[in-house]
Amino acid sequence: MITIDSNSVNPKLNSAPLFTAIAYTVVGLIALICVLPFIVLVSGAFSSESAILQEGYWFWPRDFSLEAFSYIFRYPADLLNGYKVSIIVTVVGTVLSLFISMMAAYVLSRKDLKHRNALSFFLFFTTLFNGGLAPYYIWISRNLDLTNTYAVLILAPMFNVMYILILRSFIRGSVPEPLLESAKIDGAGDFRIFLKIVLPLTKPALASIGVFTALAYWNDWWTAMMFTNKDHLIPLQYLLYKMLSSINLSAAMSQHVSNLDMPKETFKLAMTVIATGPIVLIFPFVQKYFVSGITIGAVKG
């Protein structure tokens, strides 16, 4: 695994203090711009509605208040269901996608398979050409009749051909061929070799591709928008979208209470915090897998 540690780069740095100062300033500035919207979001969510209405959004909470959160948690059913759908789809989808992608990658990595290049191209061609949105939509919703099922939420975003090709390169680079051959001599079948030798040796790549796949599932609102219209199948991100577009906001909540006493502005913010929070909290712990994933992909053969 390649880790990004460029501390060794340019050891004679101290000879240029002005340059060092500029470098720190630029990096600090970019990082600040990247994180500022998150700060504004959280600040707004913890402000009182009246402070927002009078003074607008700001970089820190003004008139600290939990009003919006308590409002959301008074009727948490939609939110909890959104979490449930997102978690089920992400976990099941990621496991299935990884296993099937990995099997395919292993098959494509086998040099004794004569038509491996044709099989690779069979997958790769789908990234070059497609039939467009209309036939895809009609085929899935009318012909396959997958509308309003968990299956469509899991299947539609399931595979990324680039990931399969990256895994294939990784297997070639990290599973020594003599090992495979000796396992064959010992009488192990192809599938057994895959389970007992290839999978354990490719754990780093599995972790990297796994986090990318899981992130894609977690952030997917498009599939739900296209193929579901039942409340119990709405994943978190699409729920957030519906609540942010204010027309639906009132519709979504009006069944519970009258609109008048509702903290509309802070409600949106608090909802965004709750929907985005888990990703932001988990992210520092899995960042290294993303970084190694990018570099695996970048050095692909």
Place this chain on the structure above:
Amino acid sequence: MKTRPKSGAGTLAAQRPGSMLKGSWFKDIRSHWVLYLMFAPIAVYFIIFAYIPMAGIVMAFQSYTVKGGIFGSPWVGLDNFSYFFQSGKAWLVTRNTIIYNLAFLTCYTVFSILAAVVISEIRQKWFKKLSQTLMFLPYFISWVTVSAFVYNFLNYEYGIVNRIFGSFQLEAIDIYSTTWYWYLILPFLYVWKWVGYGSVLYLAAIVGIDQEIYEAATIDGATKFQKITKITLPLLKPTMIILLLLGLGRIMRGEFDMFYQLIGNNGLLMDATDIIDTLAFRSLMGTADFGMASSVGFYQSVLTLIIILGANWMVRRYDKDQALF
């Protein structure tokens, strides 16, 4: 027919003799049926979810009816296309898609390289780690969340930008009804979301540069700035060219998620922000105009294929190992 050959040491990659093209698939499958079985799930998936819808591209030449379905509706020749091109939309969305994608690609490349170069100069480990984490953060959130951010900053009444303008006695700006702001805002947000990712990509290339080159330059009395312009940037050029060409290959594919979440169906911004992907989506899900939707899809798919083939041809000429195929 022979039984499955036992592959001993060294024969794993050996070709079996005598298998001509005809029947070679059959032999391959026979001798590696377990491998083909392992490939079957993904093959079935791509046939169902990619190749059959791909064949559905013929819809562009039909007048779709629910009864006839994708493959059985009456043929209408090029009617759908003449409608698409005569509506004036074709040129508009093509222009927008290309302009935005060019702006995205240029800004993304410049800022990713800038970020990577300055990050590589940082020696305080905690500072480097923290700032990289913060830069990467936007990559992890969906465009849905980004649209909430944009609202916080640019909302006419409560947005931070107008509040700051207000405190300087400046006139408030109405961003959601003024087109030209979006030519700046959208590339900015694109860079904001992707700069962390891009900097990791280019940083990996910088880390790969041989340290001895820098040491030799130091001995020769090169300044920090000279080292960057004469060593780092020229050595990043191959990576940059490959990534640019691959990016150009996708120039006709718009960032649907971004445009849909940030602009949606805002009619005031439509002419400045309608891209091929949003037009196809609107025709299909909004007005249920299947002729329009499918001809837009055909137009985009065919052009994309041609452009990718061209881009790949150029990559291949530049560096054979980096070509997609």
